[in-house]
Amino acid sequence: xxxxxxxxxDTMADFSARGEEPEILxxxxxxxxxxxxxxxVSVAFVKILxxxxxNFAILxxxxxxxxxxxxxxxxxxxxxMTALQNIETLNMYKVKKIVTACPHCFNTLKNEYPALxxxxxxxxxxxxxxxxxxxxxxxxxxxGVFKGKRITYHDxxxxxxxxxxxxxxxxxxxxxxxxxVEMKRCKTNGLCCGAGGAQMFKEDEPGxxxxxxxxxxxxxxxxxDIVAVNCPFCLTMMTDGVKAKEKQEDVMVxxxxxxxxxxxxx
Amino acid sequence: MIGQIAFILVLLITGxxxxxxxxxxxxxxxxxxxxxxxxxxxxxxxxxxLIAFGQKKMxxxxxxxxxxxxxxxxxxxxxxxxxxxxxxxxxxxxRFFRNGLGGFYTFLISFIxxxxxxxxxxxxxxxxxxxxxxxxxxxxxxxxxxxxxDANLILIGELILVTxxxxxxxxxEVMHRNAGQGSYGFAISSGLGPAIFGGMSSGTxxxxxxxxxxxxxxxxxxxxxxxxxxxxxxxLLAFPNVFYSKLTSRGxxxxxxxxxxxxxxxxxxxEEDPNANQGEMEELPxxxxxxxxxxxxxxxxxxxxxxxxxxxxxxxxxxxxxxxLSPRKIMMDVRDRAEEIxxxxxxxxxxxxxxxxxxxxxxxxxxxxxxxxxxFDYISNEELHACTTCNACVEACPVTIDPLDIILQLRRHEIxxxxxxxxxWTPMFTAIENGGAVWQMSDDRDKWTKE
Numbered sequence: 001x002x003x004x005x006x007x008x009x010d011t012m013a014d015f016s017a018r019g020e021e022p023e024i025l026x027x028x029x030x031x032x033x034x035x036x037x038x039x040x041v042s043v044a045f046v047k048i049l050x051x052x053x054x055n056f057a058i059l060x061x062x063x064x065x066x067x068x069x070x071x072x073x074x075x076x077x078x079x080x081m082t083a084l085q086n087i088e089t090l091n092m093y094k095v096k097k098i099v100t101a102c103p104h105c106f107n108t109l110k111n112e113y114p115a116l117x118x119x120x121x122x123x124x125x126x127x128x129x130x131x132x133x134x135x136x137x138x139x140x141x142x143x144g145v146f147k148g149k150r151i152t153y154h155d156x157x158x159x160x161x162x163x164x165x166x167x168x169x170x171x172x173x174x175x176x177x178x179x180x181v182e183m184k185r186c187k188t189n190g191l192c193c194g195a196g197g198a199q200m201f202k203e204d205e206p207g208x209x210x211x212x213x214x215x216x217x218x219x220x221x222x223x224x225d226i227v228a229v230n231c232p233f234c235l236t237m238m239t240d241g242v243k244a245k246e247k248q249e250d251v252m253v254x255x256x257x258x259x260x261x262x263x264x265x266x
Numbered sequence: 267m268i269g270q271i272a273f274i275l276v277l278l279i280t281g282x283x284x285x286x287x288x289x290x291x292x293x294x295x296x297x298x299x300x301x302x303x304x305x306x307x308x309x310x311x312x313x314x315x316l317i318a319f320g321q322k323k324m325x326x327x328x329x330x331x332x333x334x335x336x337x338x339x340x341x342x343x344x345x346x347x348x349x350x351x352x353x354x355x356x357x358x359x360x361r362f363f364r365n366g367l368g369g370f371y372t373f374l375i376s377f378i379x380x381x382x383x384x385x386x387x388x389x390x391x392x393x394x395x396x397x398x399x400x401x402x403x404x405x406x407x408x409x410x411x412x413x414x415x416d417a418n419l420i421l422i423g424e425l426i427l428v429t430x431x432x433x434x435x436x437x438x439e440v441m442h443r444n445a446g447q448g449s450y451g452f453a454i455s456s457g458l459g460p461a462i463f464g465g466m467s468s469g470t471x472x473x474x475x476x477x478x479x480x481x482x483x484x485x486x487x488x489x490x491x492x493x494x495x496x497x498x499x500x501x502l503l504a505f506p507n508v509f510y511s512k513l514t515s516r517g518x519x520x521x522x523x524x525x526x527x528x529x530x531x532x533x534x535x536x537e538e539d540p541n542a543n544q545g546e547m548e549e550l551p552x553x554x555x556x557x558x559x560x561x562x563x564x565x566x567x568x569x570x571x572x573x574x575x576x577x578x579x580x581x582x583x584x585x586x587x588x589x590x591l592s593p594r595k596i597m598m599d600v601r602d603r604a605e606e607i608x609x610x611x612x613x614x615x616x617x618x619x620x621x622x623x624x625x626x627x628x629x630x631x632x633x634x635x636x637x638x639x640x641x642f643d644y645i646s647n648e649e650l651h652a653c654t655t656c657n658a659c660v661e662a663c664p665v666t667i668d669p670l671d672i673i674l675q676l677r678r679h680e681i682x683x684x685x686x687x688x689x690x691w692t693p694m695f696t697a698i699e700n701g702g703a704v705w706q707m708s709d710d711r712d713k714w715t716k717e
Contacts, residue, residue, distance in 0.1 A: 007715070009712075009715040011712070028711075028714075030703045030704045030705065031704075032714075033703070033711045033712070033713075033714055034703060034705055034707050034709065034711070034714075039714040042714055043714070046715075058712065058715070060710075060711060060712035060715075061710055061711045061712055063702070063711055064698070064702030064703070065698045065702055065703055065704050067698065069694060069698075069704055070694070070695055070698050071519055072519070072655050072674065072677075073677065073681060073687065073688075073691050073694070073695075074554065074674070074677030074678040074679075074680055074681035074682065074687060075681045075682070075691075075695050076522045076525045076553070076678060076682060077525055077529065077682065078695045078698050078699050080522075080525050080526050080529040080530075081529050081532075081533075081698075081699060082698050082699075082702060084526070084529055084530060084533060084535060085533070085702070088533075088535070107517040108517075110515075110517070111514075111515040111517040111518040112517070112518050112519065112521075115518070115521040116521065116526060157654070157655075157656040157657060157658075158517065161516070161656065161657045161658065161661050162515070162516050162517040162657050163515070163516075163517055188326075188661055189326075189581065189658075189661075191581075191583055191586075191658075192583040192654045192656035192658065194583060194587075194654060195654070196654040196655050196656050197653050197654040197655030197656070198691060198694070199654050200704075201690060201691055201693075201694040201704065202651070202688045202690035202691055203688075203690055204589070204652075205584070205589045205590065205591075205648050205651050205652040206588075206589070206590070206648070207584070207587045207588035207589040207590075207652075208587055208588030209587040209588060210587065211583045211584070211586075211587050211654065213587075214583070214586060214587050215583075
């Protein structure tokens with residue numbers, strides 16, 4: 001990742017030291033920070049932010065897990081510890097606006113932190129990307145690498161069904177010079193990838209099939225070249241599903257930010 | 267006159283039993299904890315109009331929704347006819363509304379007749395779907411035995427009811443004509459009546475008309491008394507259940523202020539609380555839910571409202587892939603457990619008094635209830651652990667039941683009170699607690715920005 005040198009990524013501490021405030025905080029999340037595949041999404045998103053000149057910051061080492069998986073597993077103590085710590089940090093820096101590429105972080109920051117004293121304007125990166133396209137700040141190159149490709153979009157539960165964001169990601173995908181094909185179960189009926197509710201961190205319960213296999217089989221029915229996702233955990237699950245079907249040569253799984261970066265050659 | 271006395275007696279007896287049974291039902295629902303219902307009443311009413319009356323969520327699956335709508339519409343409109351039957355029954359009148367309403371009465375009864383025919387068609391289709399087509403969601407494990415019989419009994423009851431209506435109207439039509447008063451002009455029975463009952467003697471006609479009339483009203487009374495034992499309670503409870511459904515985001519799990527405050531004080535974040543325990547040792551708090559008493563009354567209302575349609579389970583990713591979890595079963599288990607506790611309370615089963623309260627206790631009350639069982643005797647850990655919290659069940663329910671809320675409260679109990687739960691989760695908890703990340707990492711969190 002040598003091109004990282006060219007990227008400008010400041011922390012809240014950097015801004016604070018300069019006596020400045022960023023426009024927006026990019027909440028990276030555990031997956032975006034540590035998972036090798038999701039790191040690429042973080043980099044892609046940062047490239048876009050740099051490209052359009054958005055003055056953003058990350059918390060860096062001051063960021064902790066939002067606590068979503070702990071809370072959904074039932075461990076309210078661990079959730080409260082990490083959440084209250086985060087809120088302390090966010091409030092100390094007087095953060096007002098947050099963008100994140102993880103729908104679980106998005107949901108917890110947006111819907112659960114207020115009851116704990118953390119009130120922020122939280123958006124998901126696909127919403128920001130749509131805004132930037134609408135405002136003409138991102139101009140999609142025509143006849144890009146996706147020309148003539150079939151893309152299917154997998155709704156994550158926590159962006160879609162839980163928070164009702166179905167259109168923004170689709171609007172972004174429609175800007176690519178490609179064909180957007182819907183799976184049978186989409187939008188409100190979208191099928192989970194199998195990672196939510198802290199399933200990501202445990203073995204499956206006994207059953208006939210893994211959930212990501214069920215989902216990838218459904219995706220395969222529409223013969224996509226690309227499965228587009230908006231969540232680092234869906235990204236893992238769908239990628240594993242594609243591998244299990246030995247289709248990794250034919251089907252790529254990408255986050256929306258990566259698709260924009262590739263299309264525009266950023 | 268004898269008819270009137272008989273009718274009033276039946277009415278009073280039905281009313282009495284119904285009052286007792288529905289009071290018990292209310293008591294069972296209120297075994298749950300108090301839950302504050304906040305938010306805009308206007309929005310709640312809007313939900314009742316759209317989702318309960320308008321059946322908006324049913325129509326996500328058009329064909330069953332359409333046939334269900336026939337039965338629903340027939341049921342709703344028949345209420346008008348029932349008022350007339352009540353008046354006729356008590357005062358010995360015959361078609362009391364007819365004189366006052368005139369042509370509109372003919373229209374109304376015709377409309378009810380047409381809907382009754384549509385309901386009849388729907389009933390046959392539903393019977394076929396349940397018993398011949400074997401629709402998967404109607405044949406999961408939890409549906410064997412009583413739930414299946416219950417569903418069929420209601421459909422058969424519906425058939426008898428509609429038969430009674432047409433026997434009543436058909437024979438009445440023939441008698442009306444025979445008396446030289448011409449046809450009633452009702453859409454179905456003015457043709458159907460003479461075709462079936464045309465040649466019968468006036469005595470037979472009179473008996474059949476009474477059979478139809480009494481059969482109709484007795485089926486209705488029977489239905490009212492049967493409902494509390496049946497999944498069909500939804501015809502009443504769907505309305506309050508939709509009204510009381512939460513308006514806040516689906517994504518927000520209920521906060522646990524007791525834990526929040528304890529963590530705050532651990533972190534030195536808390537302002538002094540004047541109401542804090544003043545030296546007295548409080549009883550160790552219980553976290554999450556392991557029984558009806560810890561759930562909220564809304565959770566139990568959800569359970570009694572469940573029609574066992576299985577839309578939740580048919581979209582549950584865990585269930586689809588062969589895991590043990592079925593959101594519908596969670597709801598049925600909660601209801602069955604509430605019934606079990608309710609029955610013990612009703613029979614004053616002193617076996618169920620808490621061990622240390624047994625001496626001298628002559629009355630079983632909810633606060634001293636302990637039958638040695640919990641909801642975990644109904645719902646296994648394996649079911650709870652299979653949930654991805656994807657909200658598909660919540661989205662699918664036509665009457666806004668929230669199985670996920672119950673699953674998460676049980677998970678909280680398992681983790682916080684029993685210190686149990688999947689061992690795979692322990693490293694994740696530890697990693698968050700010690701390192702602020704879901705994985706135990708040796709790298710810095712911002713390493714990705716520097717490589």
